[in-house]
Amino acid sequence: MLLKKLIEDGELTGELKNVEAGTCLFEPGIINTTLFYLVKGSAKLIKSNGALQIIQAGTLLGLPDLMRKNYTGTAITLEPAEVLLITKEELQQALQLNAALRLYLIQQLSRNNTLTSTFFE
Incomplete structure (x- = not known):
């Protein structure tokens, strides 16, 4: 997967943060400043x-809300x-340097806009 390779x-x-079971990564109404890459473990998403x-x-969690002010789920x-918190600024810097990431992100956002709204890639 492209994201895993770019992170490695x-x-x-x-x-990189270690979080306990039951930790809320985001919820509706919280200002969206970060994407969350789930390195280890599992999570439940409630749309x-x-x-x-x-x-x-x-x-990668939170991608469909990338262009929104607040999370919707x-x-x-x-x-x-284990979760890698990627700020929008860090993502923007990586996008400026990596054409494959730009294409990947466009594809994922397009897919999320044409299919039922999801929270992951």
Whole structure:
């Protein structure tokens, strides 16, 4: 996966955090400043329509809300997890330097706008 490779190569950086089970990563109304890459563990996503999804490690959370001021759903860890917090500024810097990431992001945002709203890639 492109994101995993960019993170491993240091081309996409952020703050690595270990969080406990039950940690809320984001919820509706919270100002959207960060994307969350789930390095280890799992999380549940509750969409604005109430739909629930279980997400595993290797997933980028919050991408559909990238262009919004606030998050529209909720992400809660199901077990102790390792999460890389990627600010919008850090993502913007990586986008300026990496054409493959720009294309990937356009594809993901396009997919999210044409399919049922999801919170992961």
